[in-house]
Amino acid sequence: MPHSKRNRSDGGGGGGGDGCRSIVLPRRLLLSIFIVSPFLFLLARGGVHSQISKDSEAERDFATNQTTNWRERLAVQNLKSVLTKEVTDSISISRSQLDLWSFDILGRHHASSSWKTSGLNDTEQDITSLKDTGSSADWNSIQFKAENPIGGELAATEEEANGADGNLLTDTPTKVFRRVSRFLLSHHSAMRKPRELRQEKRAMELVQQDEEALVKLENAAIERSKAVDSAVLGKYSIWRRDNENENTDIKVRFMRDQIIMARVFSVIAKSKNKLDLYQELLNRIKESQRAVGEANADSDLHHSSPDKTKAMGQVLSKARQELYDCKVITQRLRGMLQSADEQVRSLKKQSTFLSQLAAKTIPNGIHCLSMRLTIDYYLLPPEQRKFPRSENLENPNLYHYALFSDNVLAASVVVNSTIMNAMEPEKHVFHLVTDKLNFGAMNMWFLLNPPGKATIHVENVDDFKWLNSSYCPVLRQLESAAMKEYYFTSDHRSTLSAGSSNLKYRNPKYLSMLNHLRFYLPQVYPKLDKILFLDDDIVVQKDLTALWSVDLNGNVNGAVETCGESFHRFDKYLNFSNPHIAQNFDPNACGWAYGMNIFDLKAWKKKDITGIYHRWQNMNEDRVLWKLGTLPPGLLTFYKLTHPLVKSWHVLGLGYSPSIDRSEIENAAVIHYNGNMKPWLDLAMTKYRSYWTKYIKYDHPYIRGCKLTE
Numbered sequence: 001m002p003h004s005k006r007n008r009s010d011g012g013g014g015g016g017g018d019g020c021r022s023i024v025l026p027r028r029l030l031l032s033i034f035i036v037s038p039f040l041f042l043l044a045r046g047g048v049h050s051q052i053s054k055d056s057e058a059e060r061d062f063a064t065n066q067t068t069n070w071r072e073r074l075a076v077q078n079l080k081s082v083l084t085k086e087v088t089d090s091i092s093i094s095r096s097q098l099d100l101w102s103f104d105i106l107g108r109h110h111a112s113s114s115w116k117t118s119g120l121n122d123t124e125q126d127i128t129s130l131k132d133t134g135s136s137a138d139w140n141s142i143q144f145k146a147e148n149p150i151g152g153e154l155a156a157t158e159e160e161a162n163g164a165d166g167n168l169l170t171d172t173p174t175k176v177f178r179r180v181s182r183f184l185l186s187h188h189s190a191m192r193k194p195r196e197l198r199q200e201k202r203a204m205e206l207v208q209q210d211e212e213a214l215v216k217l218e219n220a221a222i223e224r225s226k227a228v229d230s231a232v233l234g235k236y237s238i239w240r241r242d243n244e245n246e247n248t249d250i251k252v253r254f255m256r257d258q259i260i261m262a263r264v265f266s267v268i269a270k271s272k273n274k275l276d277l278y279q280e281l282l283n284r285i286k287e288s289q290r291a292v293g294e295a296n297a298d299s300d301l302h303h304s305s306p307d308k309t310k311a312m313g314q315v316l317s318k319a320r321q322e323l324y325d326c327k328v329i330t331q332r333l334r335g336m337l338q339s340a341d342e343q344v345r346s347l348k349k350q351s352t353f354l355s356q357l358a359a360k361t362i363p364n365g366i367h368c369l370s371m372r373l374t375i376d377y378y379l380l381p382p383e384q385r386k387f388p389r390s391e392n393l394e395n396p397n398l399y400h401y402a403l404f405s406d407n408v409l410a411a412s413v414v415v416n417s418t419i420m421n422a423m424e425p426e427k428h429v430f431h432l433v434t435d436k437l438n439f440g441a442m443n444m445w446f447l448l449n450p451p452g453k454a455t456i457h458v459e460n461v462d463d464f465k466w467l468n469s470s471y472c473p474v475l476r477q478l479e480s481a482a483m484k485e486y487y488f489t490s491d492h493r494s495t496l497s498a499g500s501s502n503l504k505y506r507n508p509k510y511l512s513m514l515n516h517l518r519f520y521l522p523q524v525y526p527k528l529d530k531i532l533f534l535d536d537d538i539v540v541q542k543d544l545t546a547l548w549s550v551d552l553n554g555n556v557n558g559a560v561e562t563c564g565e566s567f568h569r570f571d572k573y574l575n576f577s578n579p580h581i582a583q584n585f586d587p588n589a590c591g592w593a594y595g596m597n598i599f600d601l602k603a604w605k606k607k608d609i610t611g612i613y614h615r616w617q618n619m620n621e622d623r624v625l626w627k628l629g630t631l632p633p634g635l636l637t638f639y640k641l642t643h644p645l646v647k648s649w650h651v652l653g654l655g656y657s658p659s660i661d662r663s664e665i666e667n668a669a670v671i672h673y674n675g676n677m678k679p680w681l682d683l684a685m686t687k688y689r690s691y692w693t694k695y696i697k698y699d700h701p702y703i704r705g706c707k708l709t710e
Helices: 002-078 085-098 103-109 124-133 173-186 188-226 230-236 250-271 275-292 305-323 326-360 364-378 390-394 408-420 439-448 473-478 481-488 513-524 545-549 601-607 609-619 631-637 662-666 686-693 701-705
Strands: 144-147 153-156 399-404 428-434 455-460 530-534 538-540 557-559 596-600 642-644 670-672
Touching: 250 275, 250 305, 250 326, 275 305, 364 408, 364 439, 364 701, 390 428, 390 455, 399 408, 399 513, 408 428, 408 439, 408 538, 428 439, 428 513, 439 455, 473 513, 473 609, 513 530, 513 601, 513 609, 513 631, 530 545, 596 601, 601 609, 609 631
Parallel strands: 399 428, 399 530, 428 455, 557 642
Antiparallel strands: 144 153, 530 596, 538 670, 557 596
């Protein structure tokens, strides 16, 4: 039973204890509630407030994004040159994902400390660190600075940073970054100014370079124009268009056209028996022809030409009304054109004949000079007709020249030009050979005008008794009836134009042995080793003694080649349809020029050059191998025996080509007036004539007495 007691006593006691516990437990619960509930309240209040703040902030950002979206787009386009490629790529990706973006993306994801924005100064590290940490540091202490691209320094203060979005204290780093971007955008125009200035500067430099290039081109053109001889071009100078009207002959051509139409209508009027109109047309034609005359420009017309033109126009208008018939006029004009064409061809033939004739003849002044000198020579006593230093004539150690000519003035130019340009004139010896007619004149001239210390000797070709028809094939052929028929009858044609056929081969020089004497040099000068052959239409401009030192490599003839791509080759001189020519010579072999040739007389004798010449000359008796002349037989005789000289030794073409470069002429040792336009003729080219005339003393009594002028 004691167990039950204890229980009861516990129960009784417990009854008293439960009452106390019931009082203590509520006190503890209330105390816990009073202590914890404020904390819970504060925590709940803070969470709700935070959520509300975030929601309100998101709403404000969305509204701001909607209102400033166009500004951000414009800023991005202008900041591409500022942002790095990594940032622009991120922007592009964000736009593709959201179809809408703002600078918040840059603030949240790309504002790392490694991202540098051009134009910000040393404070950008503080800004980016704030973005990364989201710290609520005192932004009032930060001053934004941007470097002015044109050299100044701009600062963004607190007032500039504060805008419509709120105070800088409560702004996020993203908003700050957005304001910086807008700041840069507002100064974008200032940043473009240096670039525009650089572009303008570059444009000015290019313009200046263009101006300098134009000046260089103009100076080059002026230098080239100095080489043009305006004396030759005359009124047709290349500068004529700059100084005169391009169409200076409009009136002249118009009046001549009127004359042509008047002739057509006059023929039609006569055929239709309208004699009054026919006579009036003839009168106007005569008046217009007198007014035009030989005028080539409007300034040359007679002062009455306007009246004549007007009167002719009235008559033509009347004739057109009464006589105009298109078919008849066309026929008449065609007939006049054919007649004019025939006249032109006939005049061309006559011009060719006359030019060849002028090339053959000797001007009156030179003929007068030769006659006066001849008379005075034969008035001299025999002892005064001798030249000094005759002992040098056969000295092989001196420089010997061979000159065969019947022109006193031309021979004097060759001798004078050679001596004046020689370094040692006393070592030069001239061997002149002329014909009987000019022998006295040639001697008298050089007796009166000796070539300084040089030696000179004049001979008569007729005194070479060994040179006869039995020895020389050319002389025998010239005495034949067929050759006389070819030279002197001209196929019995009586007209001037008909006689021009093959006229250049009928030149009298081909009848003279002076022209063929070049093939007999060892016979004329048997004791000489080398001799320089010169034509009488050349001018020497440099010392020629170096030619005697040229190694001919066993050849006989030293000459300048004249062939171009297809010019002056053997097929231009020789008849390759003949088997004798075709089997022995190359048609493409290069030709060379006579006029200045250095001959090795020892090699000549050894190879029997004269015998080779005789063989080919005998084969050409009927002119089937070549026409007349000395160059074709020279090409055959010296075939593979000619050594080519440097071209500057001998420049050719001054007697026919107007396009030779002046520098080429002035650098040449010898210039050659080969062709019809010889420098002593009136038809010589003016631009080349001065090189020849400067070696003539025009104040000489004989030259002045024969009225030879420059």
